[in-house]
Amino acid sequence: MTQQQRLNELLELVSERGNVSIAEIGEALAISAATARRDLATLADQRLVTRTHGGASALGSGYELPLQYKIARQAEAKVRIAKAAAALVSVSDSVGLNGGTTTSEVARELGRSDRLVRSDGDFGVTIVTNALNIAYELSVRAHVKIVVTGGVSRRQSYELVGPLVSNSLQEMALDVAILGVDGLSVRFGATTLHEGEADVSQQFGRVAKKVVVVADSTKMERTTFARICPLDQLDVLVTDLPVPPELAKALGAAGVEIIIAP
Known part of the structure; x- marks a missing residue:
């Protein structure tokens, strides 16, 4: 070890x-x-x-681990979640990705997907992200068009935050936003640890036709400091294990589709 x-x-x-x-x-x-x-x-x-x-x-509980220390946590579950979430993306889609370990795995799946490579050589998918690590990893993928928002970088998560992010996103229309969260609960919906990152996720949700949350089972019935949105503003939850009954009932009532990654 x-x-x-x-x-x-x-x-x-x-x-x-x-x-x-x-x-x-x-x-x-x-x-x-x-x-x-x-x-x-x-x-x-x-x-x-x-x-x-x-x-x-x-x-x-409000403390946020640096990204490098989160990578090993629930690693296998995050890979399975990423595969299931990437399957929701179609050729020529524009996809918003916030930062985090699970969305980074989603980005990797999209980056190596032959299904998204177009025969005419044009970009097969457009990724809009505020995460510097995601943009860096995908910049070498010929079929991926990368759009990086403006903003100020957070050392903990490699994410750009602040008003420049909102200024960028409000001019866009996305097919799907795939969002990582730190908590998902009946009362508070989707939450994260940092208010700046919550604001960015809200902006992604506002400009997307479909909002997908990717979160492993440790995030279920958990609430963290900054609220992103209530459950009824989500369209799909992709997770690794069956959702606790009370939360599953609330998600169903809000019209949220639950996908358990195989």
Whole structure:
């Protein structure tokens, strides 16, 4: 196991339990106490956990992990979700993608899809994004036309935010917006951790004919700080496991199609 893999698993452990001791870390990750202390020191220096006497505790629920630490979380589920979401895109569609690990997987699926390559050599799909990492990855795909919004970059997520994003998007009409979220609940609908990113997602939703949320099961019945939209402003939810009954009922009442990725 590499150090990055250990750090990812350690963050996952702290997030799940809230508080962990050195002994619990050693048992869960099969590492020595000395290695556990060094890894905790690394995470604490980056302000990702809080050191306690003999262990560590999670930061508040409003804290946002940097994107590189989110990549390993629910990785297999996100790939399956991405494949199912990419199947909703047709040749010549214009697609809005916000930032995040799941939408990054969707972008990869769209980028390598032979189905979206046109025989006449023209662009098979247009991707509009505020995520710098998505734009960078897709820039080498000949069948993908990339449009990047303006805005100010957020270091945590590589997303552009601010009024320049709205100025760009209000001049567009998209076939579909595929949005990653941090929470989905009956009362608050789709939410995310940062108000600037919530505003961008709202703008994507306003200019798209169809709004698709891609979210793994850990996001269900969870609420985070900034609201994107209520459930009735969504058209499709793509997830990896059956949705909890109360939320599934509310989504059905709102007319949202639920797709469970195979």
